[in-house]
Each structure stands twice: as structure tokens, then as C-alpha cells.
Amino acid sequence: MTGKTKKPILVGILGLALIAAFIGYKMYNKKHFSVEAATPAASLSAAELHNTFATDSATAQSKFIGDETNHKVIEVSGEVSAINTDQQQHTVIKLKTATDGAFINCEMEGSAGSIKAGDHIVIKGICNGYLFEADLGIPGDVNMNRCFIKK
Numbered sequence: 001m002t003g004k005t006k007k008p009i010l011v012g013i014l015g016l017a018l019i020a021a022f023i024g025y026k027m028y029n030k031k032h033f034s035v036e037a038a039t040p041a042a043s044l045s046a047a048e049l050h051n052t053f054a055t056d057s058a059t060a061q062s063k064f065i066g067d068e069t070n071h072k073v074i075e076v077s078g079e080v081s082a083i084n085t086d087q088q089q090h091t092v093i094k095l096k097t098a099t100d101g102a103f104i105n106c107e108m109e110g111s112a113g114s115i116k117a118g119d120h121i122v123i124k125g126i127c128n129g130y131l132f133e134a135d136l137g138i139p140g141d142v143n144m145n146r147c148f149i150k151k
């Protein structure tokens with residue numbers, strides 16, 4: 001290899017390294033998505049949310065579920081049925097729906113505070129979808145994560 005061919009190759013490698021460094025810097029300093037500060041795409045009751053998924057899951061998914069880069073934050077109001085802790089030690093608030101045995105499961109990112117069963121609250125979070133077992137006749141639950149209690 002002669003000196004004439006080495007120089008363009010080195011300049012190309014240096015250019016690619018600078019581009020990679022710039023992209024890495026931008027990704028590292030990317031603004032964090034805040035569910036708490038986001039404007040909700042929809043605001044509805046727990047019964048309405050569950051009924052939408054139970055009757056037309058495809059429409060509900062397009063309305064309430066985003067993708068990895070475009071999160072759809074929704075606001076759900078309802079009566080607290082129970083407050084539990086999952087295996088990862090996250091607080092999960094279950095909101096009652098119009099269907100017996102079906103709940104809106106809200107995995108909290110923020111504090112649940114002094115919320116107790118029977119309280120009416122409004123929760124803002126990201127909807128993950130609807131889980132049900134049709135073969136066993138078990139009503140499905142709608143799952144949400146990164147939830148905050150609206151103040």
C-alpha cells in the first residue's frame with residue numbers, strides 16, 4: 001500500500017470515528033421520557049378501558065398502546081380494589097372494573113402514598129395490553145406500568 005492510498009483510508013476511519021462519537025454523545029444525553037409530565041392520549045374510567053379491550057382488542061391496542069419510541073400515556077380513574085407488591089417489590093394498585101374478577105393492574109413508579117382499598121383515584125401510566133385466558137373462562141386484566149397517582 002502506498003502513501004496515496006493510506007491517507008484517504010485514515011481520513012475515512014477518522015471521519016467514521018467522529019460520527020460514532022457524536023451519535024454516542026447524543027444518545028447518552030437524550031432527554032428522559034417522563035410519564036408524570038406527559039399529556040395523556042386518553043382519559044377514561046377503569047370500566048371503560050377494560051370494556052374496550054374485552055370487546056375489541058385490536059381497536060383498543062391502536063388507541064391505547066404505543067411502541068418503544070412513542071409511548072402512549074393514558075389516564076384511568078376508578079375505585080381501588082387492592083394494593084399488592086409484585087416479585088420485583090413494585091407496588092401494584094388494582095382498580096375495579098365492571099366485570100367480576102377483572103382488574104386494571106397499575107404497577108407504580110411513584111409512591112402509592114396513603115391510598116387504601118375503596119379510594120377513588122386517577123392514575124396516569126403506560127398501557128401494556130390485555131391478558132386473558134379464554135379457555136379457562138377467566139376474565140382478563142389490563143396491565144399498565146410506570147404509573148403515577150395524578151394530583
